Amino acid sequence: MNKIKAQTLKGFRDFLPRESRKRQFVINKLKSVFESFGFEPLETPALEYEEVLLGKYGEEGDKLMYRFTDNGGRKVALRYDQTVPLARVVAQYQNQLPIPFKRYQIQPVWRAENPQKGRFREFLQCDIDTVGTNSPLADVEIIATVVESLKQLGFKNFKIIINDRNIFSMMVKRGVVPEKDLTSIIRSIDKLKKIGREGVLNELIEKGYGSEKATYIVQQIEYFSPTENLQQIFTYLEKFGIPSSVYKFSPTLARGLDYYTGMIFEVEVEGYTVGSVGGGGRFDNLIGIFADKQIPAVGFAFGFDRIVEAMTELNLFPADLATVKVLVTVFPARNASHSDAGGSKEFEQKSIEVCSQLRSNNINTELWLDPETKLEKQLKYADQKGIPYVVIIGPEEAESNKVTLKNLASQTQDKLITLDEAIRRIQSAE
Numbered sequence: 001m002n003k004i005k006a007q008t009l010k011g012f013r014d015f016l017p018r019e020s021r022k023r024q025f026v027i028n029k030l031k032s033v034f035e036s037f038g039f040e041p042l043e044t045p046a047l048e049y050e051e052v053l054l055g056k057y058g059e060e061g062d063k064l065m066y067r068f069t070d071n072g073g074r075k076v077a078l079r080y081d082q083t084v085p086l087a088r089v090v091a092q093y094q095n096q097l098p099i100p101f102k103r104y105q106i107q108p109v110w111r112a113e114n115p116q117k118g119r120f121r122e123f124l125q126c127d128i129d130t131v132g133t134n135s136p137l138a139d140v141e142i143i144a145t146v147v148e149s150l151k152q153l154g155f156k157n158f159k160i161i162i163n164d165r166n167i168f169s170m171m172v173k174r175g176v177v178p179e180k181d182l183t184s185i186i187r188s189i190d191k192l193k194k195i196g197r198e199g200v201l202n203e204l205i206e207k208g209y210g211s212e213k214a215t216y217i218v219q220q221i222e223y224f225s226p227t228e229n230l231q232q233i234f235t236y237l238e239k240f241g242i243p244s245s246v247y248k249f250s251p252t253l254a255r256g257l258d259y260y261t262g263m264i265f266e267v268e269v270e271g272y273t274v275g276s277v278g279g280g281g282r283f284d285n286l287i288g289i290f291a292d293k294q295i296p297a298v299g300f301a302f303g304f305d306r307i308v309e310a311m312t313e314l315n316l317f318p319a320d321l322a323t324v325k326v327l328v329t330v331f332p333a334r335n336a337s338h339s340d341a342g343g344s345k346e347f348e349q350k351s352i353e354v355c356s357q358l359r360s361n362n363i364n365t366e367l368w369l370d371p372e373t374k375l376e377k378q379l380k381y382a383d384q385k386g387i388p389y390v391v392i393i394g395p396e397e398a399e400s401n402k403v404t405l406k407n408l409a410s411q412t413q414d415k416l417i418t419l420d421e422a423i424r425r426i427q428s429a430e
Contacts, residue, residue: 011113011121018386021321023124026153026308027106030126033149034104037141039128042103044085046110050075056084056286058187058258064111078110082127083259083283083299090131090297091290099132106304117274120305129299131287136229139263139282139298140236146267146278146300147242153307154316157270158277160247164227165260165281167251176220181207183258189221190254193275224251233263255279259286263298272310278302320409324364325426326389327382328355330371331398347371350393354403354419358391361423383408389426 008014015023031041050067057065057080066078079085082105090101105127113119128145130138143160150158168186172179188203195203197218204214226234226249237247247265255264264281280300287295311317331347348371358365366387368378375392382390392404397416405422406413414425 009121011115013120013122018321021323022308022312022317023304024323025317025321026304026311027126029152030106030149030302031104033145033152034128037102037128037145037148039102039104039145042086042089042105043107044079044082044089044105046079046108047076048079048085048088050077052088052290053077053080053084056259056289057081058183060187064113066110066112079107080111081109082107082125082301083129084286086127086129086131086299087283087287087297088290090287090295094291094295097131100138101131102129103131104128124304126302126304127299129297131297132295134284134296136232136236136263139233140240142280142298142300143233143237143247143265144240144242146280146302147246149302150267150269153311155269155310155314158246159268159270160265161250161253161268161276162230162233162247162263162265163250163253163255164230164263165255166227166229166262167221167224168254170224171217171220174220176217185217186254189218189252192252192254218252221251229262255281259283261285265300269310269314271314272306274306274309276303277306277310320386320388322386322388324366324385324387325430326358326363326365326391327378327385327387328358328365328367328391329375329378329393330368330373331392331394332372332374347393347398350398351391354391354393357419358423358426361427363423363426379406379408388429391422 047070053065054062054067054077061080065080068076070076086103086105090097106124108122109125110122113121115121128142130142143162147160165186168182168189171177171185172182177185184207185204188200188207191203192200200218201211201214204217205211209217230249234244234247234249238244253264253266255266260281261284262282264279266276266279269277278301280298282296282298284296285294287297328351330351333347351367355365355367368381379390388407388409390406390408392406394404397403400416401418402416403419403422404413404415405417405425414422417425
């Protein structure tokens with residue numbers, strides 16, 4: 001039998017426990033904040049009918065979508081984002097959902113991108129959306145939820161970049177560009193941060209605009225002031241306790257996805273240079289594609305991997321992320337004063353009992369599973385896993401019905417204390 005090379009597909013990743021704990025920490029924080037604002041969980045399938053997703057993200061999105069024909073001959077596609085599936089859900093279950101419908105969704109999406117720092121082919125998205133209201137309060141609440149999420153994750157220096165997609169429509173009304181060219185121009189403007197002003201000008205020139213016309217288009221966009229809608233949103237942000245220092249207006253922010261209709265925004269973190277850590281906005285026309293009526297909506301998606309990456313670079317994760325707080329050792333018989341099998345079983349039984357008592361006190365506890373292993377190796381295992389405490393039950397402890405509690409972080413130990421005392425010390429340190 002030929003040996004199979006153990007490897008992952010390009011752009012796909014495994015997450016070993018140490019990294020997975022960091023990801024779970026972020027997910028738990030985000031869920032807590034989302035639910036505190038009244039958002040409820042939603043899950044959708046990884047696969048959708050191709051027609052559901054195709055044509056909703058623009059030309060580039062269609063190119064990056066994983067599409068194929070399944071065994072039943074159906075044309076299907078892997079979830080590209082969570083906004084279009086949300087639109088499908090709202091249209092499909094509109095008579096069963098409360099309106100406004102506020103949901104959060106934390107699931108993987110797939111894009112056939114060229115993998116690079118901060119970009120992968122499978123990645124997790126964390127979305128929040130409010131469906132069914134035109135109120136600018138809904139827009140502001142989404143922004144407020146994002147701000148609170150960032151604060152709870154430990155970010156202090158970040159900026160919310162805000163614009164209104166209606167600004168680009170004004171270019172048509174003022175006769176700067178024809179309506180048929182607007183989508184193409186928006187896609188070029190969206191690349192300002194990636195390729196710079198000169199890069200955007202060159203791209204517009206390649207699309208058939210002369211140098212002067214290309215410069216005029218960019219200048220016209222740069223000179224726009226906030227729309228009346230944005231001014232109202234800024235007023236509400238102040239009422240939500242979000243100071244103007246946290247956000248700024250940027251008329252060139254475009255958000256390349258075609259379904260945006262009104263307010264759009266992105267989040268930049270100071271010190272993290274890969275790009276924005278999330279973005280969103282209002283998409284009032286998307287759900288109407290699936291439903292028999294227009295249903296307004298606004299939302300935001302965190303770039304989960306970028307959040308984790310930024311937190312790692314800025315040292316925002318707690319030092320102790322271990323899910324297991326205690327390893328209960330099993331004292332090997334050969335180290336005991338009586339090395340018969342019965343003695344080993346006695347220590348094993350006491351260790352099992354201690355595990356049960358610790359867990360009944362809501363302390364995540366792991367039992368060592370090989371009774372013949374040297375104590376030194378058991379301690380090394382706990383240290384390798386980042387388990388902060390070890391409970392040792394040897395002959396002396398067993399005889400006095402007590403335990404020894406070892407703190408691996410401080411390299412100190414409390415010898416021959418009651419289990420109740422050990423529990424109090426572990427819980428007081430959490």
